[in-house]
Amino acid sequence: MAKQTKKTSLPLAANSPITVPATRYCASPPRKPKKLPKDISNERAKLILSNSNKWVNGTTLHYYFFNRAADGEHIELENGRKLWRKWAGTPSQLRVVRKAFKTWKDLGIGLNFKEVKNREDAEVRISFMEDDGAWSYVGRDILDQDVDERTMNFGWNIAVPDIHNGIGTAIHEIGHTLGLQHEHQNPFAGIVWNEQAVYDSLGAPPNNWDKETTYHNIIAKLDKKEVTGSSWDPDSVMHYPFEAGLIKKPEQYAAGLNPPGDLSKKDKETVLKFYPAKNAVKDVFIKEKVPYDIVAGNSEQQNFLFKPTLTKYYKIETLGKLDTVMVLSEVLAGKKLLYLSGDDNSGTDSNAMIKIKLFRSKTYVIKLRVYYKGSKTKTSILIS
Numbered sequence: 001m002a003k004q005t006k007k008t009s010l011p012l013a014a015n016s017p018i019t020v021p022a023t024r025y026c027a028s029p030p031r032k033p034k035k036l037p038k039d040i041s042n043e044r045a046k047l048i049l050s051n052s053n054k055w056v057n058g059t060t061l062h063y064y065f066f067n068r069a070a071d072g073e074h075i076e077l078e079n080g081r082k083l084w085r086k087w088a089g090t091p092s093q094l095r096v097v098r099k100a101f102k103t104w105k106d107l108g109i110g111l112n113f114k115e116v117k118n119r120e121d122a123e124v125r126i127s128f129m130e131d132d133g134a135w136s137y138v139g140r141d142i143l144d145q146d147v148d149e150r151t152m153n154f155g156w157n158i159a160v161p162d163i164h165n166g167i168g169t170a171i172h173e174i175g176h177t178l179g180l181q182h183e184h185q186n187p188f189a190g191i192v193w194n195e196q197a198v199y200d201s202l203g204a205p206p207n208n209w210d211k212e213t214t215y216h217n218i219i220a221k222l223d224k225k226e227v228t229g230s231s232w233d234p235d236s237v238m239h240y241p242f243e244a245g246l247i248k249k250p251e252q253y254a255a256g257l258n259p260p261g262d263l264s265k266k267d268k269e270t271v272l273k274f275y276p277a278k279n280a281v282k283d284v285f286i287k288e289k290v291p292y293d294i295v296a297g298n299s300e301q302q303n304f305l306f307k308p309t310l311t312k313y314y315k316i317e318t319l320g321k322l323d324t325v326m327v328l329s330e331v332l333a334g335k336k337l338l339y340l341s342g343d344d345n346s347g348t349d350s351n352a353m354i355k356i357k358l359f360r361s362k363t364y365v366i367k368l369r370v371y372y373k374g375s376k377t378k379t380s381i382l383i384s
């Protein structure tokens with residue numbers, strides 16, 4: 001494995017540099033942060049921003065690997081020549097991604113992952129387009145992509161025994177899909193970059209990034225309100241390794257920073273906080289025209305089950321002051337869930353509400369993830 005040979009003008013720290021092999025980094029598309037009204041409290045904004053890109057717990061994320069001959073793109077070389085780049089991966093690359101999904105699931109999280117053969121059935125659509133970098137949209141942002149579009153790419157061969165550029169890359173990209181962001185952009189890290197050295201390093205092979213990509217994926221700090229907790233985890237799988245001379249502060253990392261490339265203790269805690277094996281609050285069967293208390297607190301989820309007595313249009317709404325996402329599914333045989341509708345009212349004065357025709361003798365589940373509610377607020381759910 002070739003070591004990076006780029007020179008840096010920054011004097012190295014007294015301790016000897018940590019060896020960081022030539023690493024190809026994830027270059028995820030820039031996000032448009034959710035716009036919130038200016039007059040809402042800091043606490044409310046923080047809870048909305050850290051929850052609103054996450055999935056409701058219990059969601060099954062279906063993933064699909066592009067495999068048709070027509071799936072791909074032309075890239076243009078500097079000399080004007082065009083080259084076809086297919087999106088399909090090799091069987092061994094697919095195996096690495098499946099294993100990475102299993103790595104997350106084996107933590108005991110409440111989300112499920114299922115491979116599907118049709119792109120129409122998939123929220124997560126994965127390509128292996130060479131020279132297109134590795135990237136994924138973050139959390140529920142993947143739903144904004146059309147069905148023929150990719151939500152995740154692996155731009156190099158991940159079927160290699162490499163800490164960061166093998167399965168570590170697949171675990172990292174899936175982490176984005178679960179709603180996690182780059183840990184080295186955590187504003188609580190207090191990282192001061194040697195910016196020119198960072199631009200030079202990432203502008204050179206193997207990444208060849210333009211300034212904007214480097215800025216969005218490394219230098220730019222996340223909004224403090226978007227980050228869960230207030231600590232920094234340099235061991236996170238969502239943290240890049242950095243060669244010597246890129247970090248000025250904290251000084252101990254001037255000689256380089258090389259995370260293990262696997263899930264850290266805090267990665268596990270964070271993902272289980274949002275996706276516990278079991279919701280803290282028990283599921284409740286509810287009847288129409290009777291308001292039921294929402295017991296779930298901030299960042300918690302409560303599920304309500306409903307069997308209509310009539311086939312008709314129903315209104316499902318939350319009452320009281322709270323920010324939530326509400327997701328309605330039909331319960332099929334074998335406890336499988338069929339998504340029907342959802343509403344996110346966070347950051348507004350109105351409440352989550354779904355109007356829909358439901359059928360007698362069927363069972364429905366309403367999943368309510370509470371982002372924020374004031375401590376003295378009475379909140380309930382009502383079906384009418």
Ligand SMILES: [Zn+2]
Binds near residue numbers: 176
């Ligand atoms: Zn990334």
